[in-house]
Each structure stands twice: as C-alpha cells, then as structure tokens.
Amino acid sequence: MRKFLIYAIPITSLIIFILIMQSGNILKKPFGDNDNFPQAINDLIEAVGKEYWDVADQKVESLTKAWKKVLNRVQFSSERDEINKINICIARIKGAIMAKDKTNALMELYEAFYHWEDLGS
Incomplete structure (x- = not known):
C-alpha cells in the first residue's frame, strides 16, 4: 500500500x-451574460x-x-504577460473614452480583442 501511495500521489498531482x-x-468562455468579454468589447466598439x-x-x-x-478563472492557466496587456488596454480604453477620443479608443479595443484571442492558447 505504501509503494502505491508513493507513486499515486505525485502522478495524480501532476495530472491535476x-x-x-x-x-x-x-x-475563458462565458458562463453567463455578465462575463462575456468578447461581447462587451463588441458593444463598446459599437458605442x-x-x-x-x-x-x-x-x-x-x-x-x-x-x-x-474571467480573470479569476484564467489566472492560473494563462500567461501573466497577456493578462497584464489586457489590463493595460482596459485602462487606456477608459482614458480614451474620458477624453472622447474615438481613434485611440478603437485602437485599444481592437488590441484588447487581439490579446483576448491569444489568452489561454
């Protein structure tokens, strides 16, 4: 029994x-209506x-x-760099919207969507 546990526990841990x-x-796929990140980006692009x-x-x-x-779900399975880039894009989007700068807002929205596509792959 001891020999079984010595092999089973590490193998099970690695598989998990x-x-x-x-x-x-x-x-990263939406589980409901309030966590649909791609739809939120599309709605914001339209506005x-x-x-x-x-x-x-x-x-x-x-x-x-x-x-x-979504971040709470994917933080252990995604690259930290992609997560940080999306965070930065969201901050820049907020600034562009405050400044009512259509060009920069659209650029950042499309960049955020690009990083979203790379997230978890």
Missing part, C-alpha cells in the same frame, strides 16, 4: 496541475463608433466587470 494549466480555452460617449462609459464598466470575472 497539467489539466489546470491547459484549461485556458475552456475557462464608440457611433460616438455615444455616455453609453460607452457604461459599457466600459461592464467590460471591466466581465474581465474581472
């Missing part, structure tokens, strides 16, 4: 860790494109909330 680290693509700055201000808050929910 590998599964967690490879689960990024599954965990910024039409220059509805009040709506864009509300949408950026929903984008931030969606990202925080």
